[in-house]
Amino acid sequence: MNGPEFEMNEAYKEDYKLVDSYFAGDYAALEELITKYQRNVYAISYRISGDMEEAKDITQKTFMQVVRELKSFRKKSSFKTWLYRVTVNTALNHLRENRGNTVELNEAIADGYIASDKKDSLSLLIEEERGRHFGSLLATLPERQRLSVVLRVYGGLSISETAIAMGCSEGAVKAHYHNGIKKFKEAYMSKEGIL
Amino acid sequence: MKRQHDDISELIPDFARNALGEEKANSVREHLQECSDCTLELSIVKGLLHTEVPEPGSRFFNDLKNSVAAEAQKKRQGFLLSWMFSRPLPITGIAGIAGIACCILITVLTLFQANQFTGVSHLLRSDKSISKNIPGNISGNISKNITKDISADITEDTDSAVSGNVLPGDDSAGYASIDDVSPLDENYDDIITVDAEKTKNPFQG
Numbered sequence: 001m002n003g004p005e006f007e008m009n010e011a012y013k014e015d016y017k018l019v020d021s022y023f024a025g026d027y028a029a030l031e032e033l034i035t036k037y038q039r040n041v042y043a044i045s046y047r048i049s050g051d052m053e054e055a056k057d058i059t060q061k062t063f064m065q066v067v068r069e070l071k072s073f074r075k076k077s078s079f080k081t082w083l084y085r086v087t088v089n090t091a092l093n094h095l096r097e098n099r100g101n102t103v104e105l106n107e108a109i110a111d112g113y114i115a116s117d118k119k120d121s122l123s124l125l126i127e128e129e130r131g132r133h134f135g136s137l138l139a140t141l142p143e144r145q146r147l148s149v150v151l152r153v154y155g156g157l158s159i160s161e162t163a164i165a166m167g168c169s170e171g172a173v174k175a176h177y178h179n180g181i182k183k184f185k186e187a188y189m190s191k192e193g194i195l
Numbered sequence: 196m197k198r199q200h201d202d203i204s205e206l207i208p209d210f211a212r213n214a215l216g217e218e219k220a221n222s223v224r225e226h227l228q229e230c231s232d233c234t235l236e237l238s239i240v241k242g243l244l245h246t247e248v249p250e251p252g253s254r255f256f257n258d259l260k261n262s263v264a265a266e267a268q269k270k271r272q273g274f275l276l277s278w279m280f281s282r283p284l285p286i287t288g289i290a291g292i293a294g295i296a297c298c299i300l301i302t303v304l305t306l307f308q309a310n311q312f313t314g315v316s317h318l319l320r321s322d323k324s325i326s327k328n329i330p331g332n333i334s335g336n337i338s339k340n341i342t343k344d345i346s347a348d349i350t351e352d353t354d355s356a357v358s359g360n361v362l363p364g365d366d367s368a369g370y371a372s373i374d375d376v377s378p379l380d381e382n383y384d385d386i387i388t389v390d391a392e393k394t395k396n397p398f399q400g
Contacts, residue, residue, distance in 0.1 A: 022267075030267055034260050042256075046248040056251050063263040067270055134239065135246040153208045153243050184239040 015079035019070065034063060037080065040155070041087050047150045048091040050139045054098070062090045077164050084155050085165040088147055137187055145180035148173050199226065204233055211240040 015036075021029035041062050046055035065086050073082050138146060144166070151162045152173075162177075163170045203226040209215045210223045227234050 025271075027264060027267060031260055031264060034263055035256075038256050038259055042251060043248045047246075052249050052251060055248070056255060059251075060259055060262065063259065064266050067263060067267045132246070134242045138243065138246070149243070153211075153240055156209070156212060156214065159205055181236055181239060184243075185235055188235065188239060 012078040012080075016075060019073065019075075019079060022070070030067070033079070037083055038063070040080075041083065044084060044087050044150060044155055045091055047138065047154055048088070048147065049095060050135075054094065058087070058091045058094050061094060062087045065090055077161065080155075081157060081161040081164050084151060084157065084161075085167065088151070088165055089167075092143070133187075134184065137184060141180050141183060144168075144172075144176045145183070148176035149180040152177055200230060200233065203227075203230070204236065207233060207237050208240050211237060211244055 015033065018029040018033050022033070038059065042055055042059045045058035045062070046052065049055050049058060062083075066083065069086065073079070138149060141149065147166055148162055151157045151165050152159075155162075155165070157165060159170050159173050159177075163173045166173060203223055206215060206219060206223050210220060215223065223233075227237065
């Protein structure tokens with residue numbers, strides 16, 4: 001255990017072993033790490049960027065960066081947290097390069113979000129519509145709020161892990177997350193009749 | 196109450212993904228029954244989880260793995276050296292010491308070849324000429340001196356001279372130390388012969 005907030009579990013140990021095996025010359029270990037996390041990284045990239053092609057570019061750049069920087073991974077956090085930090089930094093750099101200094105999304109891009117559930121029932125249609133609406137709302141959140149919501153909700157990171165991934169304090173994560181969710185609540189309340 | 200609300204609120208994303216243990220999940224359920232704010236947050240998080248990303252194409256992830264593996268291979272080639280020198284002994288030590296030893300050996304051999312007919316060879320020749328000349332000179336001088344000394348002693352002390360057993364190392368006979376002259380010297384027999392002749396009673400002849 002490397003810190004009060006970092007709980008070592010079997011999944012983390014398994015990742016550490018794969019990292020060590022890769023450094024010992026086992027390329028299969030690297031492939032296993034990629035296979036394990038490539039969909040998560042792609043999903044996080046997509047939720048940050050809101051665009052499939054950009055998400056693919058970010059995913060590729062992220063894993064290239066992982067190969068280059070893996071030696072700097074000191075095992076002070078889980079590999080997943082470290083990987084998400086690389087993902088966030090790569091995504092923000094990519095978006096700044098391609099969109100200028102502001103990384104705000106518009107609703108047209110955000111409409112790319114699609115609902116997961118294809119079942120034809122009224123409740124699922126409502127959830128689908130809600131999901132689409134939340135997807136577009138997520139894309140309009142300020143960068144830090146969006147990152148905190150994406151990492152907490154989709155990434156499955158705790159407050160402390162999100163703080164590591166975002167490179168800020170836990171208090172800042174709580175504030176960003178709270179403010180982001182608050183905007184969802186306001187939107188939810190104002191559209192309660194529809195949703 | 197506020198403390199519990201904050202604690203539960205932090206658990207809502209995990210609760211929505213069914214990623215909590217039973218005990219924590221129960222405490223969240225209990226809190227949700229009396230907290231509309233957390234109930235609303237749970238609805239929002241569940242709504243967010245219903246948004247899904249489009250599939251990037253069947254080949255994307257396979258190509259991704261291959262391109263990253265190729266990058267890793269390239270990186271590995273440059274990484275090997277830095278890895279080797281970041282390892283503790285014995286790998287780094289052996290490799291480093293062997294490399295340094297090879298460099299020193301090559302340098303010394305090169306210098307030796309370059310200086311074979313200059314500084315180093317002169318020194319070697321001087322050493323050889325000294326080693327050749329030293330025994331003869333020393334023994335020659337010693338034999339001369341010894342003869343003189345013994346002759347002088349004989350005239351002064353006939354009894355000791357008559358014994359004729361002047362041995363190397365016998366300082367009382369005025370002979371040089373055994374360190375200076377040894378039976379292996381070329382002139383040793385001459386010295387003894389001369390001494391024997393000299394030790395005959397001069398008054399007899």
